[in-house]
Every structure is written in C-alpha cells, then in structure tokens.
Amino acid sequence: MTETCLNFFPHHWKPSICRDCTKMKDEHVIVHIPEIIDKSSSEILSSSRQTTNDNHRNHTIIVSQHESDHRLDIDTHLLDDKKKKPISKSTDKLKRKKKRDQRKDDEYRFIELVAKQVQELIIQLDLKNEEIKKLRLDQTKMVRYHETLEKALVDELEYRERRELERQHILTIPRRTPSYWGSNAFSESYREILISNQSKEFDIINSLVNSTISKHGNRYGTINGQDPxxxxxxxxxxxxxIRLWHEYCYQKDSIINKNNDQIDDCGSSIYLEVNPILMPLLDKNANEYWLFHGCDQTHISDLLQIGYDPRISNSLGIFGGGFYLAENSSKSNQYIPCPGCGGNNRF
Structure with missing residues (x-):
C-alpha cells in the first residue's frame, strides 16, 4: 500500500493529483509542521532523543526523514522546473525568431518578385511606347507621302490639261509654209532645196546679204585684211x-498672243524699212526679221538637223554664253574662216 504524503503538492500538468504519490488531494491528511521543515536535521534528532515512546520517536524520525526527503524532492523539482523553463523559453524564442526570419525572407522574395514583374511591365511599356512612336512616325510619313502623291497627281493632271490645251492651241496655229516652198514642202521630214539663181527668192537673199554690210575696222571678218x-x-x-518649222510657228504664235496682236505696231528693222524688197518673205504680224549666224563648217550639219541649242554655246562671247545672231551679214562674217583659208559658211 502506498504511503500517503503528509502534504499535497499539485502536479504541474494535473493540478488535482499529487506529483509525489499520484493521489487525489482529498486522500491527503495535511499536517502543518513548519518547525520541522524550518529546523535543521540536528534539531530534529535531538528532540527525538528526549521522547520516551519508541514508537513515537521512530514515527517522528520517519516523519522528519520523510519531510526532509520531501523537502529535498521539492527543491529538486523546483530546480528542474527552473532549469526547464529557461530552456523552453529559449526554444520558443528561437522558434519565433526563426518564423520571423522566414517571414522576412518570404516578404523579401515576394518584394523581389513584384519588383521583377514591375520591371518587366516597365520594359513592355517602353517597348509599346517605342512601337507607338514608330507607328506614329510611319503614319506621319505616310500622310506626307499621300500629300506629296496627291499634289503630284494634281500637278500631273494640270500639266496634262495644260498640254492638252496647248496641243489644241497648237493645232489651231497656222503652220502653212511660205507659198514659194511649194505644195509638197513636208513630203519628207527633212529636205534641202537648191534655189535656182534665176528665181526671185535667190535675188532677195542675194540682195539681203549685200545690203547689210558694214565697216568693222578690224582684221576679223575681213578679206585680205580689208572690210568686204x-x-x-x-x-x-x-x-x-518639219520639226523645227512647227516649233518656230508655235513660238511665233506665243509672241503674237503675248502682245495682244499689236506686235505689228513695233518698230521694224531699219534694213526692212530701207529695203522693202525683203518684206515679201516675212510675216508682218510677227514682226519677223532676217538674221545671220556665222560659224565653222563643222557645225553646219547639227544646226540644220537639230537647230540652235544655247546650252552648248561658247561662253566667251561679248555677252556671255548664248546663241548670237546679227542683222549685218558682215558681222556674222567675222566668225567664219577667210576664203583663202577654207571658204566661207554663213547661215
């Protein structure tokens, strides 16, 4: 039979049970022995010797011994509790710290993940902005291109309309050739007709050449060092x-229209006034002149086939580059070789 404790000490986990004898609190006889607990073992022993009853002495000793052992056991449990509690608190603190650190790490990882996603969104946004900017630039270029294309189309339509009007106008321009050219003047696109020295046309040109001679007083255009x-x-x-004649008719008509058909009021060439014989071959409405041009024989063929081109003229002329013409046959004669050196050419 288990001996009952003299005092009840509740268990830490089960307060209704004694931690020493594992009995309920009701089964304990509580004995108050503060003096025994407080006194030292030597005092307990001395009091036991004075007792005459052996049984009582033994009981006292047993009780005292039990109480002493119980006291030691209490102290041992208290020490164990004191030792256990700091260990438990330290463990809990470490666990809490570990959890806090874990939460911090999780939060840091979450923040890094969010920052990474934000950075990716920023990059995507920048790419979209660049794409939008490029699209806007392409749109601007396309608008400008369409504007340029539309303007070019309008210009082309205006040009075609103008050309059509010019063509219609050109068709109305009189292209009749002089009567002395004959009825089959343009049976070929290019013809050279030798004029008979017995014709009126030959006499007119011969008279024109000899009636426009002037004195120039220099060695150029002279014959044997003298003016002709x-x-x-x-x-x-x-x-x-035919091509050059049509171009000439078009330019002549443009001059007439530009001056409102009043060009015949302008002063005519002095040579035409002095020599009316030169007039029959000219158009009075256009105030036509006879002009001379002197050049080297090597250029005659190009002039007859293609016509005058001032772009390839000599830039050393008195008035710079250009195509020079003169009313004086002797002036044009200055630009052709002497007959003694190779013959004359005059156009």
Missing part, C-alpha cells in the same frame, strides 16, 4: 525641217 564691200553669192539652199 560685196559678197558673191554662189549657192543658196533652203532647209525644210
């Missing part, structure tokens, strides 16, 4: 070039 007093016309060729 007359030219002997040996041969005259009339050039019938």
């Amino acid at each position: 007093t007359a030219f002997v016309v040996k041969q005259i060729r009339r050039i019938q070039n």
